[in-house]
Amino acid sequence: MRLMRTSEITRRPVVTMAGEDIAQIKDVIYAAGGGTVGGFTLAGRGLFAGPLKESLAWSAVSALGADAVMIRDESVLQPTKAVLDASRASGGSGANVLGSQVLSDAGVDLGVVRDVIVSVTTGSAGQSSGQCDVVGYEIEASEALGTQGEKVLIPLPDTIAASGEHLMVPASAKEFVGRDLAGFGAAVEAFRAQLGGPR
Amino acid sequence: MLFSEARGRKVVSSSTASTVGKVSRLVIDPTTRAVAGVQLKKKTERGDMLRWSDITAFGADAVTVTDADRVGDGGDTVQALSGKAHRVLGKRVLTSTGDELGTVADVDFDATSGALIALLVDGGTEVEAARLVGVGSYAVVVRDGP
Structure with missing residues (x-):
């Protein structure tokens, strides 16, 4: 399992196994109510290249690494509409969560979303990527967290309620706030285990 | 042998014992994971490529070929692999x-x-x-x- 900020994924090159960089990531398409990554929209390579008409579904990604998004070849790209429709069908809002206010279910404002943290699990033999789950947000903390103005990482439950305006998280998320990606994975697991367990 | 050692090596014709040229680059074929050909430093009127199969021996001091007319355009395969996109050094x-x-x-x-x-x-x-x-x-x- 590997954690990364989605802001780091954008502009990462899309490289075929033959070593050609055919595109770069433009935006992340969320699926399943914003809980997973459904795919990516693409832009051409180079300074002046515009957006591409084709997108990359998560199922077509061979691997998402620190330096590149690997795909088998160009044929795995699909028309953008197809990828967007597929993620909408699974309840993906497609809405941008950046800038949304995070509210705990106790009604406390925790902060504003600045980045999305995803966890990538690689499938067997590196052939197919497993899951790309949204596991947390980097938020600019409100005073409720006692670290006002600082950026902190807040873990998310498996499913979240998002309206484009607010994001609701369980109040206990507050206790699992992290400061950097190292160790945040464990915080997410502990948080989710606690949610699933007896209350 | 390393590519860096091969560079600059003389290519000698075994029939005339004269120098045909010097090795500039090695062309590799990623599918066979082998050297497909050798590009020479100076282009002759026939070309600047030697296919691997045209080489008699890749020796420690010289590369030998049967005759200078072995140098050519390398054929389609080697030509296609000799482009900048297929070079590996520095990539x-x-x-x-x-x-x-x-x-x-x-x-x-x-x-x-x-x-x-x-x-x-x-x-x-x-x-x-x-x-x-x-x-x-x-x-x-x-x-x-x-």
């Missing part, structure tokens, strides 16, 4: 999991068979040639490490 190395290992500093190959042995990545990492997946304009792709 970034990506694993199939999308992580960069560094750039290719040198390549080790078997001077008898032409088979590639390993890619030497700057920083001292050695990647076995068996892990080579593809060579493109952006990167050399290798299978994720053992």
Whole structure:
């Protein structure tokens, strides 16, 4: 399992196994109510290249690494509409969560979303990527967290309620706030285990 | 033998014993993981390519060919592989999991068979040639490490 900020994924090159960089990531398409990554929209390579008409579904990604998004070849790209429709069908809002206010279910404002943290699990033999789950947000903390103005990482439950305006998280998320990606994975697991367990 | 050692080596015709040219670059075929041909430093009127099969021996001091007229355009396969997109030296190395290992500093190959042995990545990492997946304009792709 590997954690990364989605802001780091954008502009990462899309490289075929033959070593050609055919595109770069433009935006992340969320699926399943914003809980997973459904795919990516693409832009051409180079300074002046515009957006591409084709997108990359998560199922077509061979691997998402620190330096590149690997795909088998160009044929795995699909028309953008197809990828967007597929993620909408699974309840993906497609809405941008950046800038949304995070509210705990106790009604406390925790902060504003600045980045999305995803966890990538690689499938067997590196052939197919497993899951790309949204596991947390980097938020600019409100005073409720006692670290006002600082950026902190807040873990998310498996499913979240998002309206484009607010994001609701369980109040206990507050206790699992992290400061950097190292160790945040464990915080997410502990948080989710606690949610699933007896209350 | 390393690509860096092969560079500049004399190419000598065994029939006339005269120097035909000097090795400039080695052209590799990522699918067979072998040296496909040799590009010479100076272009003759026939071309500047030697196919690996045209070479009699890749020796420690010289590369021998039966005759100077072995030099040509290399044929379609070698021509296609000799483009900048297929060069490996200095190119970034990506694993199939999308992580960069560094750039290719040198390549080790078997001077008898032409088979590639390993890619030497700057920083001292050695990647076995068996892990080579593809060579493109952006990167050399290798299978994720053992």
